[in-house]
Amino acid sequence: MASISTAIDAPGAFQDKTQMEFGKDIDRVDSNEVRTTSTESLDPAAEKKLLLKLxxxxxxxxxxxxxxxxxDRTNIGNVKVAGMPEDIGASPQEFSTAVSIFYATYVAFEPPWTIMMKWMTPRILLTSLCVVWSIATVFSGFITSIGGLYAARLVLGACEAGLFPALNLYLTMVYKREEQAKRVSYLFVCTAIAGAFGGLLAYALLKMDGIAGYEGWRWVYIIEGIFxxxxxPIIWFGLPNDPSNAYFLNEEEKHMxxxxxxxxxxxxxxxxxxxxxxxIALKDPKLYLSGLIQFCQDILLYGFSTFLPSIIVSMGYSKIEAQYLSIPVYIFGGLCFLSVAYISDRLCIRGPFVILTxxxxxxxxxxxxCPTSNGVKFFGTFLCAVSVYNGPGLNLTWLNVNVAPHYRRATAIGVQLSIGNTAGIVAGQIYRTDPYVLGNSFSVGALGLAQLLVVIKWFYIRRxxxxxxxxxxxxxxxxxxxxxxxxxxxxKYHL
Structure with a gap:
């Protein structure tokens, strides 16, 4: 049995301003919520085992x-190089609008979905959204006009808006502040895996061109939507509304x-x-500084993750080569974020790592x-991948751990992501024609502005x-x- 130590205090020992120290890994207990005569601390080895199980x-x-x-969100970049715009009669400007229009509903629905998660319960909210956006993806494979693409992207944006902030909020229900960067990194690693797997899957599915009379890009949508x-069902049965009473925990672990x-x-x-x-959340300067930083970082995230195959094609590689050459770039970016997030959690330092990455x-x-060779330009995509995932992920974690309690944090996460995700609208407009000088120039400028904003936020929090x-x-x-x-x-705020 795991070791749990107990200390008994006299009745009435907790007052509104009492501070209970459980060590550097533990947050203060608010006596307005907790009235108890005993405080228990967990054996580190037992808690580590519990974390592993979680x-x-x-x-x-x-x-x-x-x-x-x-x-489902970024496969539009894969189908672009596979001839989708020509098949539905979309001009380059109309296709860019289709990329950007996704974020119109995405940005609008993020705050309400986040705030409503506890009321609707995580299980109902996440499962429902998953079903609807999956159906929208499948139907994207049957569109014949730009209007149909617009409609599908709007529905997709409205549903996917609730997922990322809700999952972030769910993580805060399970993990402590100093345990979160690594777990948030798992979400951003998924964007890297999606990019890599998306390129690989698209490479395979595009070979289905002509089967049942459908173009290859249609099969990309249909198969990925069905998946x-x-x-x-995995969401419904796998994510309990109350993580502390999860089905896989025994009685001792539930007590822990x-x-x-x-x-x-x-x-x-x-x-x-x-x-x-x-x-209170809406009047917090931390929220808006974080939102502006997220906007700058998301310029990279959405521009890079959506248009990397097109960027690689602009370097002189073929459309098929672009699909599989993007794979190592995404994987490298994801692995870098995992490493940095682990160090960030160990040190409880956030802002300086955003600057460094x-x-x-x-x-x-x-x-x-610059006028460099294609090989050097391709090497540059690996360097960009470091910032593409670390910047948005660490900045979001920086907000997660510095806002409390729950509904204040839910509001902050939703609004911050709404501000940040408007960058998706911009990304769709700046990456229009190769060699994508405007998009790449805008991205490097956004990184420079993000550096300045991180410094300002760091000094504000230290103050x-x-x-x-x-x-x-x-x-x-x-x-x-x-x-x-x-x-x-x-x-104490994490710097």
Whole structure:
């Protein structure tokens, strides 16, 4: 049996300002939520074993569902080089509009889906969205005009809008603040796998050209959509509404989950919806700084992940070569993010890693813009891949761990991603014609602006931590308007 140590305190020992120290890995317990005469701390070895079990059951499902989601979103880049625009009579401008129009509904629906997740329950929300966007993907294989493509992309955007923020929020229900970057990295690794697998799958499916009288690009949509539908039952049975009572946990592990929940009471907060928490989130400077950074980083994420095959074709490679040459680029970017996220969690440092990982991206885009050989330009795509995944993922984690309680964090995640994902509209317009000088130039400029914004946010958060320290030590008066959640004195922001 796992070792659990217990310390008994006298009744009434918890007051509203009591601070309970459980070590560096544990958040403060808010006494407004917890009234108990005992505090329990977990044996590190037992907790590590529990984390491994949580990862083994939750992470594959979360990765699988996001993999299919991103695959269905970005396969438009694969079908572009396979002749889809010509077959449906779409001009380059109309096709760019089809890429961008996805984000019109995507951006609009992100905040409401995120806030509604607890009310609808994760199981109902995620399963329903998966079914609808899968059907939209299948029907994309039967469109005959640009209007049909517009309609399919709008439905796809509305449904996929709820997935990524909801999965992020679900992770915060399972893991502590210092455990999250690595788990968020799994989601962004899925974007890399989707890019790699999407290119490989498209390469295979395009060979079905002519079967049953359908072009190869239609089979890309049909097969990938059917695959996504098969994921829906896995979501329903695999992601419980209450992770602390998951079907795969024994009684001892469920008790450990309750202890972890008590340790994270300040971070999670009440289960009751509060408009006041929404209002506080919307007035938080951290949210808007994070949103602007995400916008800059998402310029890369959506431009690169959607148009990498086209970018490679513009270097002089064939359309078929572009499909499989994109695979190692995506895999390299994903592996880099896994490594950096692990270090970020160990050190509880976020902003500086965003700055460091953006540097290779700046160099990569410069190589693609300069009059260099095709081999050098292709090498530049590997450098870009480092920034493409690390930047958005680490920045999102930086917001996740610095906003509490639950509904304040749900609002912040939804709004931040809405701001960031408007970059998808821009990406569809700047990557129109090869050799994509406008798109690559815009991307390197976005990275430069992101660097400046990260520095500003880092200094702002450091100032907030210092202000809390001085108030706690009695050096200055406490004139804060908000004193709950992440604004409490003992909530230390991750830098």
């Amino acid at each position: 990862d083994l059951f939750f992470v594959p499902i979360i990765m699988l569902v996001y993999l299919t989601c991103f695959l 996504s539908i098969l994921i829906a 989950m309750k202890i972890r929940a008590a340790q994270r009471a300040q971070y999670m907060g009440s289960d009751e919806f509060s408009w006041e928490e929404v209002r 953006n540097i290779p991206g700046i160099l990569g885009y410069i190589l693609m813009l 907030c931590n210092e202000q809390k320290r001085r108030i706690e030590n009695g050096e200055i008066a406490d004139n804060r308007k908000v004193k709950t959640g992440d604004w409490e004195l003992d909530f």
